[in-house]
Amino acid sequence: MSATVVNxxxxxxxxxxxxxxxxxxxxxxxxxxxxxxxxQEEAETALQTIRFEGHKLTSASPSQKSDKE
Incomplete structure (x- = not known):
């Protein structure tokens, strides 16, 4: 009988x-x-943000409206 001793x-x-x-x-x-x-994902997100911001239409801010009145 030869058994393996296990610690x-x-x-x-x-x-x-x-x-x-x-x-x-x-x-x-x-x-x-x-x-x-x-x-890579961060760069793609930044590029999408830039493209999105570039397509926004600019409108007169409230300070510009009060100057015209």
Whole structure:
């Protein structure tokens, strides 16, 4: 009878490490984006804002209306 001796403390710690690694992998899949992806999205948002602001019609502000009266 040759049985493998297992240190329970080490086995418990190894299981905790594997669980933590698995939850970390799930979080990276859900929330992780590279710096390049984040900066690309930020640049696209800025460009959309600029284009939107460029298409706005200008109207007289309240201070300009009171000057004309």
């Amino acid at each position: 329970l403390r080490q086995a418990r710690k190894q299981k905790a490490r594997e669980t933590k690694a698995q939850s970390g992998a799930e979080n990276r899949r859900k929330f992780g984006r590279t710096k390049t992806e984040k900066s």
